[in-house]
Amino acid sequence: MTLRKSDLYGSLWKSCDELRGGMDASQYKDYILTLLFVKYVSDKAKTDRNSLIEVPVGGSFDDMVALKGDKEIGDKLNKIIARLAEANDLQRVIDQADFNDEEKLGRGKEMQDRLSKLVAIFADLDFRGSRAEGDDLLGDAYEYLMRHFATESGKSKGQFYTPAEVSRILAKVVGIGPDTKQDHTVYDPTCGSGSLLLKVADEAPRGITIYGQEKDNATWALSKMNMILHGNADAEIEKGDTITSPEFLDGSQLRTFDFAVANPPFSVKSWSSGLENDYGRFEFGRPPEKNGDYAFLLHILKSLKSTGKAAVILPHGVLFRGNAEATIRKELVRRGYIKGIIGLPSNLFYGTGIPACIVILDKENAQARSGVFMIDASKGFMKDGPKNRLRSQDIHKIVDVFNKQTEIARYSSMVPFAEIDDPKNDYNLNIPRYIDSSAPEDIQDLHAHLEGGIPERDIDALAPYWDAFPSLRSTLFKPNRPGYVDLAIDITRVQQTILDSEEFKSFAEAVRHKVDNWFMDHRLALKNLSSDTKPNALIATLGDDLLERFKAAPLLDAYDVYEQLMTYWHSTMHDDIFLLMNDGWVNAAKPRKAIEDKDRKLAEVPDLVIGSGKSATKYKMDLVPPELIVAHYFGDEQTRADALKATAEETSRAIEEYIEEHGVEDGQLSEAMDDGKVIKSLAISRLKEAKRERSDPDEVKGLERLLELYAEESWAKKAVKDAQSALDLATLRKCGELNEADIQQLVLEDKWHASIAAGVGSEVNALTLALVVRIQELGERYAETVDELDEQLRSLEIKVAAHLVDMGLE
Structure with a gap:
């Protein structure tokens, strides 16, 4: 297995x-x-x-x-x-x-x-x-x-690795793709462990010729190993300081390449130490002695062919710092070398927590360029331990928007040179100057607070909802006065009114149909998985198609839908496909013994346990979890087991309530208590003693009732255990009886299709909840006018004054 x-x-x-x-x-x-x-x-x-x-x-x-x-x-x-x-x-x-x-x-x-x-x-x-x-x-x-x-x-030693998500963006925006030829060249002057170069190579299906240089000896060795491990043993990875001792030369000039990618160390203070030859790199100005960011950028620019392209990760300071850097930046912009800038979230990188950007250089047709395309992607990420991490949807959106040069409000913009050249900007490329990514301000309406009513402009701001549900607006709101409306229903009924709307039901059903049709179109490919399947290509096809189908859908963000698929892929589906590629449908579905490695402390949590104690056998069911088999074949048995469990829980609650009522001081159970708790063994011995001594009949009766409840609980728990054991055994046996068609039905429909559909359905629920929350917020905000609040205040002041008089205070 x-x-x-x-x-x-x-x-x-x-x-x-x-x-x-x-x-x-x-x-x-x-x-x-x-x-x-x-x-x-x-x-x-x-x-x-x-x-x-x-x-x-x-x-x-x-x-x-x-x-x-x-x-x-x-x-x-x-x-x-x-x-x-x-x-x-x-x-x-x-x-x-x-x-x-x-x-x-x-x-x-x-x-x-x-x-x-x-x-x-x-x-x-x-x-x-x-x-x-x-x-x-x-x-x-x-x-x-x-x-x-x-x-x-940690911070000081994490520079050898560029996060894979960022590497994929650079690889995809630099221009490498299916048309890239094997003799095209890609260069990374600060290649670290080589992970960035390898991600670029992945984008060139016909291959690409790799060159890199790394200063740190141990990291250089790591890069050499990495290239061999990934089938690029012929990659040329040289050792040394790229700025002071560049290894790739044609005579006395820098060698030039078709593509370059880099994640150089940020703001190196000693970049020029030992520098004797600048190889013509600083024709637009010499970078400041205490900051090497532009030294690396200019080195990369000089290392590009006349049609060369590069993507470089740099700190945001390169976009707006003054003096020598401002002079260099102005020349790069005026010559059209900077094709685009992508602002990334903070805390992505292992060597630093500061936010960074990707600067895309392109010499091809540079003189014909009329602007710089900017993206503010700073808000798209997820938390991952101590770092932030780009999600699949963030990567896809950045790449789509940049490569298609799509302008999106508060996200991307083609900024013309005329605007950059304007004296108020003076070649400052700081992204917030040109893209306001902040959310629209939620303005408090003074007239609404004074006179009541919800401002109609706040309702108009929810236009995408009313476009999707045309009649819902008139159901939820009624006119108040020009420019203002009131809720037409009680504020507590807003959510149910939306859910009951026929338009909402039709919308949710349409979303389900889109997912169903998408899955059916790819079902055959998923059914015919083999050892030759390429998982990366498969998920790219699945993801791109799902994304395309939802781009025209109202309300839903297609990239949020895409993320649901990718989250499921990374958490479950990729593992499943790996198993199927290696073992086939029948063998992959067979239960395996759970790992119990006490020495390494790597014992797995079993999915099924057959037997008990030391003789118990623990199983993992990786492809077909037991709950799928139970839901499909043993629904009645599960219902009975659930009913028994509910009975056992009710019995336990009955004991707790009985003890709470009679376990008080001098209560019927007080003699069976120790440290404030009723002890069953004490209750048994006390009952025998009470009967022998012919003690208070109520105490005997109370103790007998308590023991009856304990007996009922014990029986109920045994019934639950027996039912669950029988169900587990039946599940294990059924798993051994499943044929390939049965397994495919369970995995394709009950597991993959159902899980992805549920994930997309959660997006529908989330946007519905967002609408409900906003309407309730507006309803509560303007529910009472200032006059009404003043009246309440005066009423309360009168009551307080009356109470003070009653207390003899004036």
Whole structure:
């Protein structure tokens, strides 16, 4: 049985993290990624004789596995890696981590156990079938680990990784796509671990030639490994400071490329230290000595061919800072080199929390350019632990809007050069100057507060709702006076009135039909999943089609609908498809034993437990959860089990109420209490004693009733347990009886289709709730006039004065 990807990665990270000890994640990543590299190339060599990496005798992962428990495991691991490095000219690339470092890995038995367990973790992975297409096991595992390492490394050491979501935006807006040729070139002068370059390469289905340079030695080695791991072993990744010692030269000039992408370090103060040759990069002005942002931008511009294009991540300061930077910015704009600017949310990056922007450069037809296209995407994100993160909908919207140059109020605008050149702006490119992304102000109406009524302009602002539900406005509101209306119904009935509206029901039904028709059009492709399926291409097709179908729909934001699909894809559907690609419908649906690994503390929460105690068997049902089988085949049994559960809960409540009534001091149950609580064993012994002593009949009667209730509760709980056990056993047996058609029905319709439809339905509910909340807010705001409030105040003052007189105070 194949484990779901998310379970596999979760186990991998938790296992590695537990073995880290006191080591910083920025150091620990070198050990983990080196082992991942050796494991991958060893597996590939077994199935691909033409593999670019030679795995020599004594230099494979199998040799590492043979060392588990060896007292000299650290030193011997180093020697295995050295053999592999020497055979492939990868010295100082894959041998950066010292596996015999006692300060980091412990001494003697501690190192022996830690490294043995670490090797065992990777032994469970199998990359022999990895296709390295960005949607394979290796690519996703690597991405998962890199994100966690960057998060754990903190501000000072997270620069080696550009978040995948931001990388995808740069790759898609820079102009690379299906028409890109294999001999086209892409360059990253500050490539870090190479993640940004690889995301760009993913956008070129025919391939693209990769060049990169990285200053930090360990990160450079990481990038070299990364390229090999992802099938780009021929990528040229050089080491050194790009500004002072650029490695890509044609004679005495910088080499030029078709495309460039970069996430350079922000505002480097020592960028010019050791600079002897500027290679003509600073023809528009020299960047300030204490800030290197424009040094990188100008280097990239100079490194582009005459039709070259680039996308660069920079701090917002480059858009508005003065002096030398203002002079450079003015020249870049006047020459038409800046095609666009995209403002991103704050706290996206691991090296800094400040907001950044993407500057898109384009030399092609620069002189014919008449403006700069700007996007303010600062408000589109989700919280993800300590960082913010772009959602799928945010990425898609940014890319769509930029590539189509679509102007959207409070989001995007083509800003003409005439406006940028205006003296009031003076080539300041700060996005808020040109795009006001703030929400419209909610204005309080003084006349409405004085005379009553809801301002009609506030109702007009809800026009999209009235366009979708034409008669609903007249149902909810009635005229007051010119420019003002009143609620025509009680404020508490607003929500139900909207839900009962035939127009709303028709709207909700139309949304359901759109989702149903979309799913049916893709059902065959989902049914025919195979090992050749490309998940990334599949979800791109599904997502783009769903987005297109809802773009013309009233009220709903098509990107919100798209996000519902993508959220479900990332949480569930991607895992399901991975299982189906590897195991097929029947095998993927089979229950598997839940992992119970006490040493690594990675035990899974089982979906079904058959039996009890130590003899219990725990199962995981990854593809077809037990609740799906129960809902489809055992509805009556579940209803009975629910009824028994309700009875048991009612009995428990009856006991609580009885104790609350009679457990007071000197009550019928007072002698059965300890520390303010009734104890069942005390109640039993006290009843025997009371009967023997012929105590108060009421006490005997009370104790007998309490024990009767306890007996009823015990019976009810046993009935629930027996019913649930029978239902679980029936579910497990039914799972073994399902054929391929049964499984497809459960997964395609009851799971995927139903879940996505429910997600989109939640968007309908959310916009309905937003309308209800706004109407209730307006109704309550202007429900009472100032005169009415004054009258209430005078009435209350009179009452207070009367009470004071009654109390003898004047």
